[in-house]
Amino acid sequence: MGAYDFDHAVDIAWCPGCGNFRILKSVKDALDELELDPANVVFVSGIGQAAKTPQYLNAHYFNGLHGRALPPATAIKASNPELIVIAESGDGDMYGEGGNHFMHTIRRNPNITNIVHNNMVYALTKGQASPTTRQGFVTPVQVHGVTQEPFNPVAVAIALDASFVARAFAGDARQTTDILKKALTHKGYALLDIFQPCVTYNKVNTYGWFKQNTYTLEESYDPTDREAAFRKATEPGKFPLGVLYIKEDKPTFEEGLSLYRQDTRPLYQRTVDMEMLRGLVDSMRT
Amino acid sequence: MSIVFSGQAGQGLQTLEALLTRMLKRSGYNVFSYSEFMSRIRGGNNSTQVRVSSRRVSAYTRRIDLFVPLHEDAMERFHDRITQETVILGDRAFIDDRYLDGHHPVLEVPINEVAREKGGAVYANTVLLGILAGLFFVDSDLMHEEIRMILSGLGEDRLQKNLDASDEGYERSKKLLKPGQAAVSIERTAEVRNEVLTDGINAVGLGGLAGGCTFVSSYPMSPSTGVLVFFTKKAESSGVVVEQAEDEISAVNMAIGSWYAGGRALVTTSGGGYALMVEGVSLAGCIESPLVIHLGQRPGPATGLPTRTEQADLQFALYSGHGEFPRAILAPGTHEQGFSLTRHAFYLADKYQVPVFILTDQFFLERRYNVPDLDTSKVYDQRFIVQTRADYRRYALTENGVSPRGIPGFGEGRVRADSDEHDEDGFITEDFSTRTAMVNKRLKKLSGLRKEAFPPQLFGPKDYRNLVVCWGSSLHAVQEGLDMLGRDDTAILHYSQVYPLAEVTAEYLERAHRKIVVESNATAQFARLVRSEAGIAFDGAVLKYSGLPLMPEDVCEGLHEKLGKKESTHGRV
Numbered sequence: 001m002g003a004y005d006f007d008h009a010v011d012i013a014w015c016p017g018c019g020n021f022r023i024l025k026s027v028k029d030a031l032d033e034l035e036l037d038p039a040n041v042v043f044v045s046g047i048g049q050a051a052k053t054p055q056y057l058n059a060h061y062f063n064g065l066h067g068r069a070l071p072p073a074t075a076i077k078a079s080n081p082e083l084i085v086i087a088e089s090g091d092g093d094m095y096g097e098g099g100n101h102f103m104h105t106i107r108r109n110p111n112i113t114n115i116v117h118n119n120m121v122y123a124l125t126k127g128q129a130s131p132t133t134r135q136g137f138v139t140p141v142q143v144h145g146v147t148q149e150p151f152n153p154v155a156v157a158i159a160l161d162a163s164f165v166a167r168a169f170a171g172d173a174r175q176t177t178d179i180l181k182k183a184l185t186h187k188g189y190a191l192l193d194i195f196q197p198c199v200t201y202n203k204v205n206t207y208g209w210f211k212q213n214t215y216t217l218e219e220s221y222d223p224t225d226r227e228a229a230f231r232k233a234t235e236p237g238k239f240p241l242g243v244l245y246i247k248e249d250k251p252t253f254e255e256g257l258s259l260y261r262q263d264t265r266p267l268y269q270r271t272v273d274m275e276m277l278r279g280l281v282d283s284m285r286t
Numbered sequence: 287m288s289i290v291f292s293g294q295a296g297q298g299l300q301t302l303e304a305l306l307t308r309m310l311k312r313s314g315y316n317v318f319s320y321s322e323f324m325s326r327i328r329g330g331n332n333s334t335q336v337r338v339s340s341r342r343v344s345a346y347t348r349r350i351d352l353f354v355p356l357h358e359d360a361m362e363r364f365h366d367r368i369t370q371e372t373v374i375l376g377d378r379a380f381i382d383d384r385y386l387d388g389h390h391p392v393l394e395v396p397i398n399e400v401a402r403e404k405g406g407a408v409y410a411n412t413v414l415l416g417i418l419a420g421l422f423f424v425d426s427d428l429m430h431e432e433i434r435m436i437l438s439g440l441g442e443d444r445l446q447k448n449l450d451a452s453d454e455g456y457e458r459s460k461k462l463l464k465p466g467q468a469a470v471s472i473e474r475t476a477e478v479r480n481e482v483l484t485d486g487i488n489a490v491g492l493g494g495l496a497g498g499c500t501f502v503s504s505y506p507m508s509p510s511t512g513v514l515v516f517f518t519k520k521a522e523s524s525g526v527v528v529e530q531a532e533d534e535i536s537a538v539n540m541a542i543g544s545w546y547a548g549g550r551a552l553v554t555t556s557g558g559g560y561a562l563m564v565e566g567v568s569l570a571g572c573i574e575s576p577l578v579i580h581l582g583q584r585p586g587p588a589t590g591l592p593t594r595t596e597q598a599d600l601q602f603a604l605y606s607g608h609g610e611f612p613r614a615i616l617a618p619g620t621h622e623q624g625f626s627l628t629r630h631a632f633y634l635a636d637k638y639q640v641p642v643f644i645l646t647d648q649f650f651l652e653r654r655y656n657v658p659d660l661d662t663s664k665v666y667d668q669r670f671i672v673q674t675r676a677d678y679r680r681y682a683l684t685e686n687g688v689s690p691r692g693i694p695g696f697g698e699g700r701v702r703a704d705s706d707e708h709d710e711d712g713f714i715t716e717d718f719s720t721r722t723a724m725v726n727k728r729l730k731k732l733s734g735l736r737k738e739a740f741p742p743q744l745f746g747p748k749d750y751r752n753l754v755v756c757w758g759s760s761l762h763a764v765q766e767g768l769d770m771l772g773r774d775d776t777a778i779l780h781y782s783q784v785y786p787l788a789e790v791t792a793e794y795l796e797r798a799h800r801k802i803v804v805e806s807n808a809t810a811q812f813a814r815l816v817r818s819e820a821g822i823a824f825d826g827a828v829l830k831y832s833g834l835p836l837m838p839e840d841v842c843e844g845l846h847e848k849l850g851k852k853e854s855t856h857g858r859v
Binding site: 013038040044052055058060061063064065071072073074076077078079080082083101103104258259268269270278284285286 | 520704
């Protein structure tokens with residue numbers, strides 16, 4: 001039993017065979033292998049089947065609103081930089097409803113890990129198109145097939161000079177775990193987009209399809225070359241798996257907060273500075 | 287005495303307002319000021335009223351005793367407020383011909399010409415400062431000191447030109463009054479010199495610091511931005527995380543995230559921005575997160591009048607958020623209350639784990655006046671956070687509905703917060719009996735909030751026949767308006783907490799023969815709230831919703847109309 005397993009049976013809301021089971025295992029394995037104490041690990045999620053992942057492992061969680069995982073994740077890290085913060089949700093949540101936060105969180109660069117279960121479909125609401133749904137995909141709403149260009153999260157993240165951008169496939173649990181460990185140990189915002197087959201609402205992008213349409217980045221690939229990374233992220237054909245881009249030594253959001261420069265205590269340990277307050281009031285007398 | 291100077295955006299009126307109020311207060315005068323301005327960066331017509339008095343003044347009046355036009359269009363919007371008693375001071379070119387008929391007192395001073403002699407038209411504001419300093423017998427050293435303090439960033443050359451301009455104004459003022467013309471005779475008091483001169487922005491900001499605020503996330507929107515700027519300026523020295531979010535949705539979700547991790551967060555916004563926060567407020571309701579929302583009202587709907595004032599978001603604050611959950615709404619009437627109630631908001635939010643509103647408005651935030659003190663002796667430092675044990679349950683059912691609040695990283699337990707309906711551990715549930723228990727648990731907190739509700743404050747005779755009810759920033763205008771009316775059978779009941787209402791409400795209202803509500807909105811929103819909460823209807827309403835602040839004259843005329851002649855049946859002996 002790992003540190004993130006419960007000692008009792010858990011009723012999991014996912015369909016049998018769902019890619020989320022494999023991602024859950026990879027997440028637990030990565031945390032265990034890194035020996036991260038669950039008392040210091042906070043999961044932040046939105047709404048959707050992927051967003052339920054934190055329910056199924058023994059850590060802290062903040063399961064907030066649809067699309068809004070990243071703002072609280074940023075604030076939790078900024079309020080107590082000693083916590084390890086993981087924002088985890090699906091493609092609709094992070095890239096659709098939360099698209100604006102996705103963009104600005106990359107700009108802000110908090111030291112958090114952002115795991116996105118990318119199944120190219122809205123599953124919990126029964127099969128509508130998501131931002132990453134491929135063109136031509138027919139749904140109960142997009143009855144003539146999706147016409148819009150799919151959102152390319154890794155290319156957007158690289159364009160925004162994100163500090164860490166990676167992609168994995170849930171079907172390869174070992175590789176997913178290894179990439180996730182890199183994301184968790186990276187300093188700064190780390191995006192891990194994980195292809196996740198949806199066995200109920202996506203009969204096109206199946207385990208077999210992902211296997212055929214992905215490949216692992218070669219050993220010689222240099223993730224610090226942004227232009228090469230952008231080419232990789234946008235190349236037609238098969239999707240590369242692995243760490244696509246790393247921007248080293250990018251200052252984090254928390255490092256930029258002046259209040260931690262002199263005093264590293266998290267916010268909950270601080271009290272009102274009476275003298276400062278009186279000084280401020282007195283300065284308004286003259 | 288009410289002074290109004292009127293000009294264009296960009297003429298330095300705000301600098302003049304700051305300099306003048308500080309200088310006059312330090313000389314021992316009670317001061318009040320408020321600027322009304324258009325939503326533009328340059329041009330247009332803006333004006334500032336400065337009231338100078340021997341007693342405390344805190345309302346914006348229609349009455350103008352001294353009017354200073356600083357631009358050719360400066361009088362356009364003021365013809366209905368300028369009377370034959372209004373002294374007009376300034377450049378002849380800016381004075382409308384109708385006032386040069388010999389029936390209006392005019393003091394001609396070529397302010398612009400003097401300013402140009404001293405280096406340029408930009409010095410007109412300090413020329414005027416000098417004139418007013420002279421008329422009010424302010425010590426010129428004090429005037430210089432203030433200019434040096436406020437304009438220190440200008441560089442030595444321009445600072446000196448401002449000083450010279452003010453000196454010239456000061457000299458000119460001495461020759462202004464012809465023999466026989468009355469000089470200003472307002473009594474000064476030594477105590478005022480050392481009082482605190484504050485606007486609502488600083489009162490709310492300082493109250494936040496006193497309440498232990500450590501996190502502010504917001505998106506700029508008039509008139510609430512000042513509070514964001516306050517914390518930005520103080521962040522370095524006071525240990526507050528301040529972040530300008532990408533939108534209000536992000537801002538409120540950050541604030542809730544911060545509370546979850548042990549921060550004490552505030553968002554500051556106005557109607558349209560608050561509309562975007564509403565789902566987040568419901569989230570705070572469900573996960574039982576404390577949240578402090580400063581809602582600075584301005585006239586809507588939609589963009590409305592961005593730089594004007596109104597009290598029309600009371601019902602919005604009250605009913606915003608899907609689902610049912612408790613909340614508290616505080617509406618400070620004075621700047622002392624702006625300070626103490628913002629501090630109190632943090633206490634209430636933390637204790638009951640609910641959203642708490644500080645409902646102000648543009649007038650409240652921008653007006654400034656001197657107060658004896660902001661009471662820093664009572665700093666809220668009580669923390670309701672518990673160190674968790676391994677068996678910690680975030681939503682443990684308790685007698686009063688409040689579960690001990692743990693945070694991640696402090697103790698052995700897991701802290702699970704869930705926007706889905708959840709069980710005591712915080713796990714998602716669809717069990718109907720758990721659902722019912724959780725709804726009851728959350729709603730129970732309202733009775734605690736009600737018990738702690740601030741009672742309304744009564745001003746005037748205890749055996750009143752008529753009761754005038756107001757809330758939030760309207761207090762001072764109602765007080766002064768009733769003074770003008772001069773009725774001793776009428777009292778004022780002011781609410782600084784508008785939800786939940788203190789239980790004494792019915793007692794106060796039932797005793798009144800006639801009950802009139804005074805509000806800055808078109809639909810008497812507080813009257814509706816009282817009706818639904820206390821089951822009591824008002825007999826009339828005095829309402830203002832033009833975008834300008836409620837004035838004592840509005841109140842006086844409105845009450846006169848509603849109350850009519852004083853009745854002889856009044857039982858006072």
